[in-house]
Every structure is written in structure tokens, then in C-alpha cells.
Amino acid sequence: MLAFILRRLVQSVIVMLTVALVAFALFRFVGDPIASMVGQETTLAERAELRDALGLNDPFLVQFWSFIARAVQGDFGISYRLQQPVMELILSRLPATLELALVSGVLAFVFGVGFGVYTALRRGNWLSGSIMTVSLIGVSLPTFLIGVLLIWVFAVELQWLPSFGRGDTVYVGDWWRTGLLTESGRASLILPAITLGLYQMTLIMRLVRAEMLEVLRTDYIKFARARGLSSRAVNFGHALKNTLVPVITITGLQMGSIIAFSIITETVFQWPGVGALFINSVRFVDVPVMAAYLMLIALVFVVINLIVDLLYYAVDPRLRVDRANARH
Amino acid sequence: MFTKPILQTARSGLMMGVAAAALVVAGTVAEAETIRWARVADALTMDPHSQNEGPTHTLNHHIYETLVGRADDGSLTPRLATEWAISEEDDTVWVFQIREGVTFHDGTPMTTEDVVFSLDRARTPPSGMAALHAAVQEVTAVDDTTVHIRMSGPAPLYVQNLTNTFIMSKAWAEENGVATAPNFAAGEEAYSVRNTNGTGPYMLVERDPEVRTVLRAFEGHWDDAPAVTEIIYTPITEAATRVAALLSGEVDIVQDVPVQDIARLEQTAGVRVVRGPENRNIFFSYDMTSESLASSNAEGNPFAVPEVREAMALAIDRNAIQQVVMRGESQPSAAPLPPFVNGWTEEMDAFGDPDIERAQELMAEAGFPDGFSVQLDCPNDRYLNDESICQALVGMLARIDIQVDLNAQTRSLHFPLIENWETDFYLLGWGVPTFDSQYVFDFLVHTREGSYGSFNGSRYSNPELDQKIQALATMTDLEERDALIAEIWDEVMEERIFLNVHNQVLAYAMRDGINLDVHPENQPKMTTVTFD
Numbered sequence: 001m002l003a004f005i006l007r008r009l010v011q012s013v014i015v016m017l018t019v020a021l022v023a024f025a026l027f028r029f030v031g032d033p034i035a036s037m038v039g040q041e042t043t044l045a046e047r048a049e050l051r052d053a054l055g056l057n058d059p060f061l062v063q064f065w066s067f068i069a070r071a072v073q074g075d076f077g078i079s080y081r082l083q084q085p086v087m088e089l090i091l092s093r094l095p096a097t098l099e100l101a102l103v104s105g106v107l108a109f110v111f112g113v114g115f116g117v118y119t120a121l122r123r124g125n126w127l128s129g130s131i132m133t134v135s136l137i138g139v140s141l142p143t144f145l146i147g148v149l150l151i152w153v154f155a156v157e158l159q160w161l162p163s164f165g166r167g168d169t170v171y172v173g174d175w176w177r178t179g180l181l182t183e184s185g186r187a188s189l190i191l192p193a194i195t196l197g198l199y200q201m202t203l204i205m206r207l208v209r210a211e212m213l214e215v216l217r218t219d220y221i222k223f224a225r226a227r228g229l230s231s232r233a234v235n236f237g238h239a240l241k242n243t244l245v246p247v248i249t250i251t252g253l254q255m256g257s258i259i260a261f262s263i264i265t266e267t268v269f270q271w272p273g274v275g276a277l278f279i280n281s282v283r284f285v286d287v288p289v290m291a292a293y294l295m296l297i298a299l300v301f302v303v304i305n306l307i308v309d310l311l312y313y314a315v316d317p318r319l320r321v322d323r324a325n326a327r328h
Numbered sequence: 329m330f331t332k333p334i335l336q337t338a339r340s341g342l343m344m345g346v347a348a349a350a351l352v353v354a355g356t357v358a359e360a361e362t363i364r365w366a367r368v369a370d371a372l373t374m375d376p377h378s379q380n381e382g383p384t385h386t387l388n389h390h391i392y393e394t395l396v397g398r399a400d401d402g403s404l405t406p407r408l409a410t411e412w413a414i415s416e417e418d419d420t421v422w423v424f425q426i427r428e429g430v431t432f433h434d435g436t437p438m439t440t441e442d443v444v445f446s447l448d449r450a451r452t453p454p455s456g457m458a459a460l461h462a463a464v465q466e467v468t469a470v471d472d473t474t475v476h477i478r479m480s481g482p483a484p485l486y487v488q489n490l491t492n493t494f495i496m497s498k499a500w501a502e503e504n505g506v507a508t509a510p511n512f513a514a515g516e517e518a519y520s521v522r523n524t525n526g527t528g529p530y531m532l533v534e535r536d537p538e539v540r541t542v543l544r545a546f547e548g549h550w551d552d553a554p555a556v557t558e559i560i561y562t563p564i565t566e567a568a569t570r571v572a573a574l575l576s577g578e579v580d581i582v583q584d585v586p587v588q589d590i591a592r593l594e595q596t597a598g599v600r601v602v603r604g605p606e607n608r609n610i611f612f613s614y615d616m617t618s619e620s621l622a623s624s625n626a627e628g629n630p631f632a633v634p635e636v637r638e639a640m641a642l643a644i645d646r647n648a649i650q651q652v653v654m655r656g657e658s659q660p661s662a663a664p665l666p667p668f669v670n671g672w673t674e675e676m677d678a679f680g681d682p683d684i685e686r687a688q689e690l691m692a693e694a695g696f697p698d699g700f701s702v703q704l705d706c707p708n709d710r711y712l713n714d715e716s717i718c719q720a721l722v723g724m725l726a727r728i729d730i731q732v733d734l735n736a737q738t739r740s741l742h743f744p745l746i747e748n749w750e751t752d753f754y755l756l757g758w759g760v761p762t763f764d765s766q767y768v769f770d771f772l773v774h775t776r777e778g779s780y781g782s783f784n785g786s787r788y789s790n791p792e793l794d795q796k797i798q799a800l801a802t803m804t805d806l807e808e809r810d811a812l813i814a815e816i817w818d819e820v821m822e823e824r825i826f827l828n829v830h831n832q833v834l835a836y837a838m839r840d841g842i843n844l845d846v847h848p849e850n851q852p853k854m855t856t857v858t859f860d
Contacts (some may be wrong), residue, residue: 029739030738030740031738031739031740031741031744032462032740032743032744033740033743035739035740035743035744035747036739037742038378038380038456039380039381039456039457039459039460040380040382040771040782040783041380041459041460041771042456042459042782043459043778043779043782044747044776044782045778046458046459047747050454060753062621078517081372082372082373082521082538083372083373083375083378083510083517083518083521084517084521084522084537085517088517148568148569150571151568151569151572152572155572155573155578156572156575157575159577162576162578163569163572163573163576163578164562164572164573164578165539165540165562166539166566187392205341206832253616260797267566268566268568268569269569270562270563270564270565270566270569272536272538274538276565277538279565280369280538280565283738283740284740285707285740
């Protein structure tokens with residue numbers, strides 16, 4: 001077990017280093033940060049001086065090495081754009097993104113499972129039909145458009161919900177700022193959460209529906225019906241329970257992408273999370289923030305995968321036997 | 329802040345506005361009035377000297393004050409200085425009379441020592457303002473109300489460089505370890521990035537970078553109390569969301585209105601749009617000096633041939649660009665400088681109809697009867713519809729057989745091309761913060777050397793003209809100086825160094841009942857807001 005964990009940890013470190021290397025290689029094509037850092041009156045000599053002071057003229061590997069050396073000490077430098085320490089900046093934005101991701105993840109799961117079960121059980125009725133059709137729109141429309149449409153309907157026309165921002169926030173503990181405890185914060189969360197979760201919801205719904213249809217055809221369901229169990233006990237006690245294993249796995253893995261892909265939703269709704277921070281940093285060529293963000297996202301995926309692997313290892317005895325036989 | 333309450337405050341705000349207007353007539357102002365103000369980007373820092381950048385200055389103008397201000401018509405107005413003049417004894421010295429009875433937000437009085445300290449801080453690297461004060465040799469406080477600025481030579485226009493240089497408290501800066509401007513390379517956050525102590529009409533109450541900034545009127549301010557007593561400033565990056573926030577009543581003023589939305593907003597009840605010329609003109613320029621062009625199939629350098637440049641000037645259809653690309657929101661012009669800048673003339677501004685036949689003749693005369701190919705470099709996120717302007721030009725030049733290969737990319741990739749002389753043909757927008765032609769000549773016309781010509785992507789180099797440009801800096805006889813400016817412009821226009829397209833027009837959208845004029849530097853001040 002310990003050897004397995006250690007091996008996975010070493011692999012995770014290699015993944016992180018690879019991500020950092022690829023990210024650094026890409027930064028060379030994003031542009032010159034100096035152009036957006038200084039005014040137009042700055043002379044060429046002064047620009048060159050600043051570029052030198054920031055180490056932008058150093059060879060690629062030197063820049064990469066100094067980034068890694070500082071990053072392992074938790075020092076990601078200072079933002080070129082906002083002049084604040086990058087770590088502090090990202091930590092202050094992270095709660096907004098995590099809350100949004102969590103709420104939209106929960107929404108996607110609850111509605112996805114609910115709709116999935118309904119459409120599986122009531123095949124052919126008009127409501128199922130319309131849910132399936134709407135869900136098609138959910139997967140095919142780009143997130144940006146969904147966001148703008150929702151803003152238009154619910155903020156501009158109906159004026160029920162705010163069109164941008166996170167509303168009022170309060171501190172829970174030292175640095176976690178939450179919008180969940182204020183009325184305006186909760187209202188602000190609705191539209192972005194729907195926008196971000198719609199795709200995942202559709203995915204889960206279709207998965208649940210397909211699995212349900214599969215399970216409902218199996219012999220033990222037929223047998224359960226023959227025993228005269230109530231359809232409620234059959235559908236929820238037996239059928240749904242057996243479909244949920246793959247659904248939970250997928251949902252867990254999707255959490256990573258919800259966090260990573262919140263960029264567009266955050267931009268449309270001016271949601272002050274790390275995704276919007278990243279986009280603004282790209283526009284400004286704020287290399288320290290971009291590097292730290294990409295490392296963070298890599299870390300999220302690595303950690304989720306690590307947990308999933310460990311859970312499999314704990315849950316599935318076959319895996320243990322296989323590995324023991326393989327003598328890794 | 330959420331829907332229902334917002335609508336209510338908006339409505340009651342409107343009522344209060346009416347009430348306040350009535351009270352003004354009666355002689356007293358008592359009601360509180362909040363303005364919720366949205367624009368595309370946040371200020372980068374609250375430090376008064378760290379960044380020479382538009383949105384940063386715009387917000388800081390509410391908290392800090394400058395010696396002289398810039399009015400909506402571009403003229404200079406007294407602010408912390410009541411009078412300014414070049415010393416009668418010594419033409420290298422500027423004399424400023426400093427306003428009395430000004431206090432900082434922390435209650436301490438502002439002295440000439442603070443002025444000296446601030447100007448020194450602003451002109452010392454790593455301050456972003458240093459380049460504007462490069463000619464300053466010494467700043468001294470002569471007495472309690474007079475400050476002398478000694479220049480390296482006569483500098484008749486130096487006062488124009490002071491409109492964005494803010495005055496801060498010496499004691500406060502020293503106490504908080506920010507006696508010099510924050511350094512990018514230093515690696516830590518300076519106190520002044522999120523804390524302020526200015527003399528301006530508003531105090532910083534809350535600063536949440538890129539989320540919201542709240543300012544409240546400073547009661548100890550020397551000037552008349554503004555109608556707006558509270559400002560809630562929110563950056564909203566996405567254009568569609570910005571407009572939606574105005575339409576839903578969540579913000580009162582939107583500063584950066586997308587061109588395509590102006591017409592629609594004007595027809596929306598409860599919303600009005602104001603327009604005005606911006607201090608920025610958009611032009612094309614080309615490498616007219618190199619032996620050959622890297623991106624062209626032509627032998628030699630076609631842009632070096634005057635006939636080719638003239639043919640291009642005849643092929644561009646500025647009115648079509650205005651109508652189709654800009655939807656009417658621009659001022660087509662042949663002069664590469666905005667109309668309120670000293671040195672602008674109507675003759676420079678005027679242009680005739682495109683004449684393709686004549687242009688084709690000129691191309692043939694120049695030895696390019698079959699045209700040539702060239703790459704056009706263009707930013708796609710810096711100016712209003714920049715990429716579309718370039719696309720339009722591609723079509724127009726195709727009519728005289730110049731095959732243009734468009735390379736549109738983000739600003740941080742585009743501008744280094746000009747800086748490094750890696751572009752043959754490019755689009756550039758230029759604002760003139762000093763409101764004087766010399767600024768254009770210094771950066772765009774003078775041979776690239778030292779602090780001159782850093783944006784001279786045409787590689788144009790004319791030693792005779794360089795001498796004239798340098799002479800402008802120290803000429804104190806303004807009439808003589810204006811004549812020299814006209815002479816230089818004649819040469820520049822004759823040589824066709826720039827192929828100008830238009831001057832940008834700014835549009836602000838706001839709720840009905842709010843009055844705010846467009847500021848040519850795009851630095852609106854909420855102190856100038858009035859309510860119907």
C-alpha cells in the first residue's frame with residue numbers, strides 16, 4: 001500500500017513538472033509583458049532594463065528552473081498586473097471559484113439524476129420528450145451563449161436576478177470569503193451555477209437514463225416485480241442504486257473540469273474567481289499568475305485522480321491481487 | 329446589492345436627484361447620491377505614480393489630485409496649483425503657486441514639502457511617470473505656497489505633463505514604507521497598492537481589486553461638494569454583460585460602450601448615450617526606409633517610393649470605414665493627430681474621394697503595374713474595431729493590386745513588432761496627452777535614438793527635421809514655435825509618413841437623469857456629474 005502511494009506521488013510530481021514545462025514553453029508565444037507594464041513614453045532602453053530586471057531575457061531553462069525553485073517554496077512571485085503576491089491573489093479568488101463549482105456540481109448531480117430517472121421510467125411521454133430536447137440544447141450551445149441568454153432573460157427582461165458579480169460576501173475564518181450566507185450572494189450564484197452546470201447535468205442525465213434502461217431490462221428487476229414489490233422499491237431501491245456507481249465516478253472526475261472550465265462562465269458573469277483572474281492575466285501577459293494558475297489546475301486534477309485511484313485500491317480487492325501478482 | 333432593492337434605490341435615487349436639484353436651488357445640498365460606475369478594466373494599482381495607465385489614472389483622479397487638471401475641452405485648469413508660469417528671471421524654471429487650505433484624507437494639511445516629495449517620487453524610477461519628468465533637474469519649495477521646478481533647459485510645455493502626476497503625503501508615504509514607487513521586480517506588495525491618502529474629492533472606503541471599489545465624498549475637500557457622494561466602481565470585462573447590467577438597472581454609468589450597441593442603447597427608454605471625440609487617432613504606417621521588405625515579393629521597398637504612398641492614400645476610403653466598420657462612430661481624418669491638439673489644421677484634416685484610376689496610374693509610374701504583396705500587422709484587442717479596420721483596408725488596397733496578408737493578433741504580440749522594427753506595415757493608435765504636436769514628433773517622427781522615436785516604426789530619419797523637432801522642446805516664443813510646428817507638419821504630410829484613418833469617438837451610456845460629459849482622455853470625473 002505504502003509503495004503504491006509513493007509511486008503515485010512520484011508520478012504526480014512528474015505530471016506537475018511536465019505541466020509547468022509545457023506552460024512555460026507556451027508563455028513565449030503569449031507576447032511581451034513589458035508592452036502592457038509601461039507607459040508609451042518609456043524609452044526603449046528603459047524597457048530593455050525592466051525586461052532584464054524581471055529575468056525575461058534569461059534562457060528558457062534558467063527561467064524555468066528559477067520558477068520551479070521558488071515554486072517549491074510556495075513563492076510564485078508578484079503579479080505584473082496587480083502588483084500583489086500571486087499566492088495571496090489566487091487564494092483570495094479561489095473560494096469564489098470553489099463555491100461556484102460546488103454549487104453547480106451539486107445542481108448538475110441532483111437534477112441530472114432526477115431527470116435521468118424520470119426520462120428512463122416515463123419513456124415516450126411529452127415531458128420526457130421535452131426534457132431530452134432541452135438537454136440537447138444544453139450540450140450543443142456554447143457556454144458563453146447560454147450565459148448571455150440567461151442574463152438577458154432573468155436579469156434584463158424579468159429583473160429577477162443580478163447580471164454580474166458575486167453580491168455581498170462575508171468572511172468565514174481568516175481568508176474564506178463566502179457569498180452563500182447573504183441573500184444577494186445566493187441570488188448572484190444562481191445564473192452562473194446553471195450556466196456552468198448545464199453541460200454536466202446533461203451528461204449525468206443521459207448517463208443515468210442509459211444505465212437505468214439497461215438495468216430495468218435485467219432479470220433481477222423482472223424478478224423483483226414478479227415478487228410483487230412496489231414499483232417505488234423496484235425503481236429506486238434496486239434499479240437506481242445499481243446505476244449510481246459509474247455516475248458517482250464520472251461526477252467526481254467532472255469536478256476537476258468544472259473548476260478548470262469555469263473560465264468562460266466567470267468571464268461572462270464577472271465572477272471574481274481564479275478563472276476570470278487567469279483570463280485577465282493572459283490579456284496582460286501576467287506570466288507569474290498564469291504559471292501559478294496552470295499549476296493549481298494541474299494540482300486539482302492530480303489530487304482528484306490520486307484520490308480516485310486510492311479509493312479504487314481500497315474498494316476493489318481485485319486491483320490489489322492484480323498488483324501483487326504483477327510485482328511492481 | 330440585488331435586484332429588488334437595486335431597483336428601489338435606483339428609483340428613490342432618481343427621486344433624491346430631483347429633491348437634491350430642488351435643494352440646490354434653495355441653497356443647500358443634503359441628500360446622498362450614489363453612482364454605480366462600470367467599465368471594462370479595473371485600475372491596476374492605487375499607487376499614484378506606479379503605473380502610467382488610463383483606467384488607473386481615471387480612478388486615482390478621484391482620490392488624489394494633480395497640480396493642474398484637464399477640462400473636457402482639453403484646456404488646463406487649476407487644481408492643487410492656483411497659478412503657474414515660467415519664471416521671469418530664468419526661463420528654465422517653472423513657478424507654481426500652491427493652493428492653501430488643502431488637507432489630506434487623514435486630516436493633515438498639504439504643504440509645499442508634499443508637492444516636492446511627490447514630484448521627486450514621480451520622476452524617480454521605478455515610477456511609471458518618470459519618462460514624463462525626464463527634463464526635471466530639481467524641485468524646490470521656495471516658501472509655504474511656491475514651488476520651483478528647474479528644468480534642464482527651457483521647457484515651455486512641461487506643465488502639460490503634470491495632468492496625471494498626483495500629489496501624496498510625504499509623512500504618510502514615509503510612515504508606510506512607500507517613499508519610492510513600488511517596484512515590479514521587488515517581489516512584494518507595497519502598502520500604497522491598496523491604501524490611499526490623497527487630497528481628492530473622494531476617499532477610498534473599500535478596495536477589492538477587480539471586484540469593486542467604493543469611494544465616499546471627502547468632507548474636508550477644498551472645493552464645492554460634488555453632487556455624487558458615493559461611487560461604486562465595478563469592472564465588467566464582458567461587453568454584453570456590461571450593457572446588460574446597465575439595462576437591468578444594476579449600474580448607472582457604463583464607460584466603455586461597445587460600438588455595435590450604441591445605436592440600440594440610444595433607442596432604449598431610460599438610457600442615454602453621450603459621445604465625444606477621444607484624444608486618439610488611428611493610422612497605418614509602413615517601413616519607408618529599409619532596402620527591401622521582409623514580407624513582400626516586390627524588388628526593393630515599394631513603400632520607399634512616394635508614388636506608392638500617394639496611391640495608397642488615394643485608395644483608402646475613410647468614409648466607408650466610418651460607415652461600415654465604425655457604424656458612424658468615428659471622425660474620418662487625414663491628419664494623424666486629434667483636432668484639439670496644438671498644431672492641427674483643417675487642411676491637414678481634409679481628404680478627397682478615393683480615386684482608384686489615378687492610384688493605379690501612380691502604381692504603374694512607381695514601377696509596380698502589377699502591384700506587390702505585403703503583410704499588414706494589426707492588433708485585435710487594443711482599439712475600437714481595430715481588426716475590422718485592417719480588413720477593410722485589405723479590400724481597398726486589393727483594388728490597386730496590393731495583396732495584403734493580414735496578421736491580426738493580441739496587443740502584447742503586436743506592439744513589440746513596432747518596437748523591434750519587425751513589421752513592414754502596421755496599424756497604430758496614438759493619443760497626445762500633452763495636447764501638443766511635439767509629442768507626436770518626438771515618438772513617431774524623430775529618428776530612433778535615446779528617448780526619441782521609440783514608436784517610429786517607419787524607420788523614417790531626417791536629420792534636418794530631427795533638429796527642428798529638438799528645437800521645439802526649448803522654444804519659449806510660442807508664436808515662433810507654432811510656426812515651426814506647422815513647418816514640420818508640412819514636411820511630414822508631404823512625405824506621407826502616416827496613412828491616417830480616423831479619430832476615435834468615445835461613448836458613455838448612463839441612466840436617464842444623469843449628466844456626464846465625455847472627457848477627451850477618457851478620464852471622466854464623477855465630481856462633474858449632475859442630476860436632472
